[in-house]
Amino acid sequence: MHRISLMLAASASLLVASCGQGDVLHADEAVVNLSPVEGNPSAGYMKLHGGRVDVALVGVTSDDVLRMEMHETTEKDGMASMNMLKDIPVPAGETVTLEPGGKHLMIWGVGAGSKQRGLLKMTLIFSNDDRIEIDAVLKNPGEAAPAKD
Numbered sequence: 001m002h003r004i005s006l007m008l009a010a011s012a013s014l015l016v017a018s019c020g021q022g023d024v025l026h027a028d029e030a031v032v033n034l035s036p037v038e039g040n041p042s043a044g045y046m047k048l049h050g051g052r053v054d055v056a057l058v059g060v061t062s063d064d065v066l067r068m069e070m071h072e073t074t075e076k077d078g079m080a081s082m083n084m085l086k087d088i089p090v091p092a093g094e095t096v097t098l099e100p101g102g103k104h105l106m107i108w109g110v111g112a113g114s115k116q117r118g119l120l121k122m123t124l125i126f127s128n129d130d131r132i133e134i135d136a137v138l139k140n141p142g143e144a145a146p147a148k149d
């Protein structure tokens, strides 16, 4: 009994500590796993942290890609498939994770300059017209990273 309450207290303080930017809409932990096959899309992941009001991510752009789409992987009868998303809701105060097997970005044609820098600059556009510029870390195939999209 005593041990359980100690554990709960520890995890509660972890939650508070990880919430550095309080109730400001922001994104972090952005990575792009570059496709091992030339011409195939790369997959982008990140965490979206909601602000004071409910918003939705309605678009993602970058000067240095051919095309970028928001997708969701779903599994039905053991078959995984991807749907294009028009938006990704980010409720106030909640964290939405773009991750392998779930919501993700599909990115075609990442430019050589970004690959050299190891970073892809992208702009997240939200339904309340907030624009957030982030640098996603580019990971080459085989580097330690989420394995599939």
Ligand SMILES: [Cu+2]
Residues within 6 Å of the ligand: 071, 072, 082, 104, 105, 106, 149
């Ligand atoms: Cu996809």
